[in-house]
Amino acid sequence: xxxxxxNAFQAAFAVRQNGSLKNSEAKTSSHPKTKRKEDxxxxxxxxxxxxxxxxxxxxxxxxxxxAQVSMKTVRSANYGSYPRNxxxxxxxxxxxxxxxxxSAKIRIGTPHxxxxxYNPLANTYxxxxxxxxxxNEYYVVCAEVNAKNTFGGYAGWQTKIYRFVDGxxxxxAPLGSFGTSFEVxxxxxxxxxxxxxxxxxxxxxVP
Numbered sequence: 001x002x003x004x005x006x007n008a009f010q011a012a013f014a015v016r017q018n019g020s021l022k023n024s025e026a027k028t029s030s031h032p033k034t035k036r037k038e039d040x041x042x043x044x045x046x047x048x049x050x051x052x053x054x055x056x057x058x059x060x061x062x063x064x065x066x067a068q069v070s071m072k073t074v075r076s077a078n079y080g081s082y083p084r085n086x087x088x089x090x091x092x093x094x095x096x097x098x099x100x101x102x103s104a105k106i107r108i109g110t111p112h113x114x115x116x117x118y119n120p121l122a123n124t125y126x127x128x129x130x131x132x133x134x135x136n137e138y139y140v141v142c143a144e145v146n147a148k149n150t151f152g153g154y155a156g157w158q159t160k161i162y163r164f165v166d167g168x169x170x171x172x173a174p175l176g177s178f179g180t181s182f183e184v185x186x187x188x189x190x191x192x193x194x195x196x197x198x199x200x201x202x203x204x205x206v207p
Contacts, residue, residue: 065202067198083111083141
């Protein structure tokens with residue numbers, strides 16, 4: 001279909017150009033230099049159309065590298081021990097890091113299992129394709145925090161993600177740089193499969 005559309009477009013374009021050439025030839029038959037200029041003007045748009053079409057076909061033909069991960073692998077992964085005292089650990093972390101922890105308003109969610117798939121070369125430019133993707137398995141807990149700033153006013157509710165490894169809080173997981181996607185906070189899945197950091201690799205999840 002693309003080839004037929006291109007041929008039809010070129011044919012219509014040629015018809016319009018040929019019609020204008022006949023008129024110009026009748027008027028400029030005694031001026032060969034003018035005729036050569038008209039021929040050059042005719043060829044340039046046609047070349048541009050051909051080059052643009054070739055570029056479009058090359059873009060359509062590109063297939064990104066892909067990887068396959070089975071749900072059996074996801075379910076059987078080792079996520080470490082369940083963080084039973086996660087609320088106390090998060091409140092302690094906030095107590096150590098907030099400017100005015102006593103006035104902070106805090107809403108803490110429940111732990112999620114995260115199976116993170118990431119491309120270790122995703123942060124390179126341009127992104128490179130690795131021989132294999134890497135994985136991390138852990139628990140995260142999402143919390144919403146509204147704390148006071150240096151001016152004494154509340155800064156507004158902010159979503160925080162806390163990562164737990166072997167039952168202990170590891171850090172406040174950033175977005176990007178192989179951090180956890182904020183989509184985990186609204187996920188209802190038994191295990192959240194995080195493909196935010198796979199770069200140019202397409203990940204297919206199979207049973």
